[in-house]
Each structure stands twice: as structure tokens, then as C-alpha cells.
Amino acid sequence: MPLIILSGYPCSGKTQRAQQIHTHFTTKITTSTDPRIKRLKVHTINTSTLNLLRTVYREARTEKEARATEYSAVKRLLTKDDVVIADGLNYIKGFRYQLFCEAKALLTPSCVVHVAAPPEKCREWNSARKAAAEAEKEGGNEGEGEGEGNGDGMPYEDDILENLIFRYEEPNGMSRWDSPLFTVPYIDETPDLDGIWDAMVGNAVKKPASESDYLYELDKTTQDVVTLIQEHQRSIGAGGGSVPVADCAVALELPSSSITVPQLQRIRRQFIALNRQHGVGKERIKELFVEYVNAQFR
Template sequence: MSGLNTRVEEKKARASLISAVERLVSKEDVIYCGTPIEIAREWNSNRGEEGYEATIFDELVSRFEEPDDPKPPNLSTVAKPISETNYLYELEKTTQDIINAVLNVQKNDVGANSVTIPNTTKTIKLPSRTITLSELRRLRRQLTNINKTHTLDVDRVAELFVEYLNTNINR
């Protein structure tokens, strides 16, 4: 029964400690006491029977992560700043240029199996059928809707649209 009491008391002590820390910690005030592992190991061994067994202590040490700088916020909760005022214009223009390149190759080189896109290292793999303008516009609209909030680096739009086309063109 004493083992149960010890666990209950430990649980209460942890809850009290967590509560106190939560009251004290904020974005400006972070609590972290850096203690070298060897000193912590010595303190643990000085606690006698109340200390952790060596294997448990080592497991705790291996799971501990020292805090870096304050953790960056989750990207889904951060408003995405638009650094380029003409982001949507560039997105539309770049994707339209790629659509035009695809249509030109299909029109001028009927047997072509790929389209080389200027200013990228990527190529679009053409299917054996003709890709229609409406299909290309639909895919462009999908990509634009996904990225209206500036999730793409404007310099990578062409490359990512080519990847998007290659993924979705043969579906």
C-alpha cells in the first residue's frame, strides 16, 4: 500500500510543480535550469533510496531536450505575410507562361513527350493524349487557390507548377 501512497504523493507534487511553473512561464519568462549531467547524476546518487535507479536516470537524460531559442510558432497558426505586393500577379503570369509553353509544344511538335520550361530545371512530361486548355486552366486554378495566401516562394512558382502538372496531368 505504501507504493500506492508514494505514487499518489508524487502525482500531487508533480501537479503542484507544473501548476507553479505554468503561472511563472510566459513568452518573456522561460524557466530552465541547466545542470551538467554528471552533477545531476551525483545529486541523484546522494538522494539514496529516493533517487532514480541508474538505468531510469539514464533514460530520463536521453529523453531530455534542452530548450533552444523560443520554439517557432506552428505555420498553420501564423498569418502569412505577403512580402511581394505583386505575388498573385507573378503566380498568375508564371503559370500562364507555362500553360502557353505546353500549348505551343503540343501545336508545333505533335510527337513531343516533354516540354522544357524556361528558368527552371524541370520539364513537363506530356501524356500520349493532347492536354486541353481547359484542363491546364483547371490545374492552374487549383494551384492558385491553394497558394493564394502566399505559401510559395515567388521564385519557385514555375518549378512547383511544373511538379504539380506532372503529378496531376495523367490522372
């Protein structure tokens, strides 16, 4: 059965998304009345289950061995009755192609889930992990739980993190080995996972809007929000305050100092880059963009 390949920067929240997918699929399976679906089992493969250290990414040889370990685990578990979630960095397109070929050889579908977070957010989360690890050591708990450097909640050394971010090869939905591609923005706490289920297990694949329509809506909606911010700042002579947004459940929470036009356009470009691969339903673009803008100034 299906192979779900997660991909993203280190510390982008891939393991959280893998857990959400695992839970969603397990619930679908246990509540189904279809015997074909009820016999399915869900497996998640990650650095913790494979007992891999973060330091494997420091050298080409150990990194290659780590990828071979992940590939072997996928190959071993992937059968007609097993759903495999490959929760690794999977940042090299050649390796994603290798996993795609393995699924294809078994006549089972595969997809890529791109967990999209900007590098600065990944650095922030990695720093938080490092601080938590230091606090745990000071508390005398270094011998408990997962080994040092192991497990999906452990931090990366700064040089390894930067190297992996630099070398990351973003999935492209136009490539057959990255298709279908589902993009999950880091600010979307409860993403709609039914599309992944339908594409991998269900009989009906949800048909997305055409690329031109989607990109038009993404461009127009984000520009409308940017224009609203600019008009608000002109009307009050400064930034700051809560600004309601039409047809949106979330209000803009602007900082006290005015946001410049270059800042707004940079934020808008980042959001579009994160979501250009049909990662969001058109009806959710506005709400997610407002949340994204708010997150930049917290």
C-alpha cells in the same frame, strides 16, 4: 515558446510536415550557440501521442472530447522553453482561435502551417493506407505496432473522410489567429522551413513580397507555363513528350493525348488556390507548377 499549429485535410501529409519541422527546429537548437535557444525543447502532439482513434470524428461528442484532449496537451506543454507542434486536423477556425488565445495569454508567438493537398490526393492516400492495413492484417500482424485505427498512418473510414473534407475551414492569413500563415504544397518534398523558424524563434522575420506582387507573379508564371504547353501541342499536332521550360530545372512531361484548355485552366486554378497565401517563394513558383502539372498525368 512558439506554438506551431498544423492544419489540412485528413491524409494530406500533415504528420510528415510536422516531422520535418520537428527535425529542422531540433537541428537549429542543437547547433545554436545562443543559450536562449539551446535550452529550448521541441514537442509534437498528434493522434498517436494522444492515443486517439480515427473514429472519434464520427460523432460530435467524441470529436469535441478529442479537441479538448489536444487543447489540454498543448496547454500543459507550452512554456517559455518549449516549442509545441500541434499536429492535428485543426480544421475548425474556432479551435485554431482557441489555440491562438492560449499562446497569446502566455506571451508566446504562434503560427499556422497549412498543408495544402487537393481532396482527390487525400482520398488516394487514404485508399493506399487502407490497402496497406488490409495487407498487414492478412499477414497476421494486426497485433503489432499501433492499435487498429490509432496513429497518424492509419486510414479513415470513407464516410468520416468525406465529412471532414466537407467541413474543413481553410486558414486565412488575414485573420489574426491564422497569422502568420505558411502554406506547404503537397508536391513540395523539401519545403523551406527557415521562414517558420525566423518568425517563431529567430530575431528577424523574413518580409514576404507584397500580396499584389506575389499574386501577379503567381498568375503570370502559371499562365506562361500553360501557354508553353498550348504552343507545344499546336506545333506537333498532339500532346506527349518532354518539354524543357526556360529558367526551370524541371521539364514538363506531357501525356500522349492532348491536354484540353479546360483541363489546363482547372489545373492552373487549383495550383493558384493552393498557393495564394504566400506559400512559395516567387523564384520557386515555376518549378513547383511544372511539378504539379506533371503529377496530374502520372
